[in-house]
Amino acid sequence: MVRGAEVGADPDTVFELVADVARWPQFHLSAVHAEVIHSDEGGERIRYWALDGDSAVRTWQTVRRTDRPGLRISFTYVEAEAPATSVRGTWVFTESERGRTRVELHHEVVAPADADLGPLLDRIGRDAAEHLETLRDTAERRTELDDLVVSFTDPLFIAGSVEDAYDYLYRADLWPERIPHVVGLDMTEDVPNVQFFDMDTKGPDGGTHTVRSVRICLPPRLIVYKQISLPAMLDAHTGHWRFTETREGVVAEARHTSTIKPSALSLLGSGTTVGGARRFLRRLLSGNSMSNLTLAKAYAEERAGF
Known part of the structure; x- marks a missing residue:
């Protein structure tokens, strides 16, 4: 599954907005908190908390690997949500023209052949679309937001x-x-x-x-x-x-x-x-x-x- 967006900001700026998970709650509607709980040569283990409606919170952990020179951020869920047995993904940032970035968010979901992945894939798709829109808005308004x-x-x-x-x-x-x-x-x-x-x-x-x-x-x-x-x-x-x-x-x-x-x-x-x-x-x-x-x-x- 791949979702993408064109962002009117340079790749380094857009990359840093995704990499800095502590800033997500201020700009992304559903994000409540994220923190690095462990870091070593294998990557960062990050725990996230996000709203599920207006009266519940979901929490999960991923292992994240950040490649700044390559402008890629990959992540693997520590425990995949059933019926999936594995969920991993990658953020890819490419300069589409001077001062603009093509952002793609890839997800790979592994599950048994008879599993009904429809609800999970729908939610992943919705979350990805919302993250990309938040990212675009935040990156393009970065100068204005410095004041606000x-x-x-x-x-x-x-x-x-x-x-x-x-x-x-x-x-x-x-x-x-x-x-x-x-x-x-x-x-x-x-x-x-x-x-x-x-x-x-x-x-x-x-x-x-x-x-x-x-x-x-x-x-x-x-x-x-x-x-x-x-x-x-x-x-x-x-x-x-x-x-x-x-x-x-x-x-x-x-x-x-x-x-x-x-x-x-x-x-x-x-x-x-x-x-x-x-x-x-x-x-x-x-x-x-x-x-x-x-x-x-x-x-x-x-x-x-x-």
């Missing part, structure tokens, strides 16, 4: 245990009791450490805003989130809470990456520029994050006896 994407981290030291710091932010179901700007939250966790919730927050204008998010929780080091229904001024919002142990305690880090929706700038007032929207988002999101981290710090330090 706001990404930052805020760290805070906590003189307590990583388990307590993690638990405070993991227990999102308790946020309406614990965090002042959260006025309501309805959470489900049908699969351990995969959370979906609808959260009502009070904005600086006094109004209430509702967003739906998915979170992948990897105790006690990381909680990754993606908003899947968004505030009116954003095209995407992802982030994480990361917890790093030190000899003295733990450094908790909040990260936000938001993509501004250009057509919604007027929501912040007539004449608002992208620069003004960037400053507004940084102030708002950083303020909320530091408030949450400060509350987590107080909780963990009180339990540690400080």
Whole structure:
């Protein structure tokens, strides 16, 4: 199975967008999280999490081999989805003309002769088409997105245990009791450490805003989130809470990456520029994050006896 697309960007740029799996969740609608869990001379073992509808997550692992000089990225699924016994693929990047790239995504699926591969092949085809369209859009808008994407981290030291710091932010179901700007939250966790919730927050204008998010929780080091229904001024919002142990305690880090929706700038007032929207988002999101981290710090330090 082969899917292809013409992209108005040079091959190196397009190649790097595919190679950098950590960036996929910001630009690809279904991607939630991806991370390299092992790397050696045989390649990188990568685990992916992706939305399956708006209330479930699929996860899988591949072994990926990256050939930068040859502009090829190959991958093999560690466990093929039944009824397939093997699934592998290759990204191929070819300069079609100066500043343009022909991208092809190849899949090879092996299964018993009597297997019904129809549903699996249909999904692979849909996913490939969506990935290629996302890739094309992201590559061709790369200069614009440099201005529209706001990404930052805020760290805070906590003189307590990583388990307590993690638990405070993991227990999102308790946020309406614990965090002042959260006025309501309805959470489900049908699969351990995969959370979906609808959260009502009070904005600086006094109004209430509702967003739906998915979170992948990897105790006690990381909680990754993606908003899947968004505030009116954003095209995407992802982030994480990361917890790093030190000899003295733990450094908790909040990260936000938001993509501004250009057509919604007027929501912040007539004449608002992208620069003004960037400053507004940084102030708002950083303020909320530091408030949450400060509350987590107080909780963990009180339990540690400080």
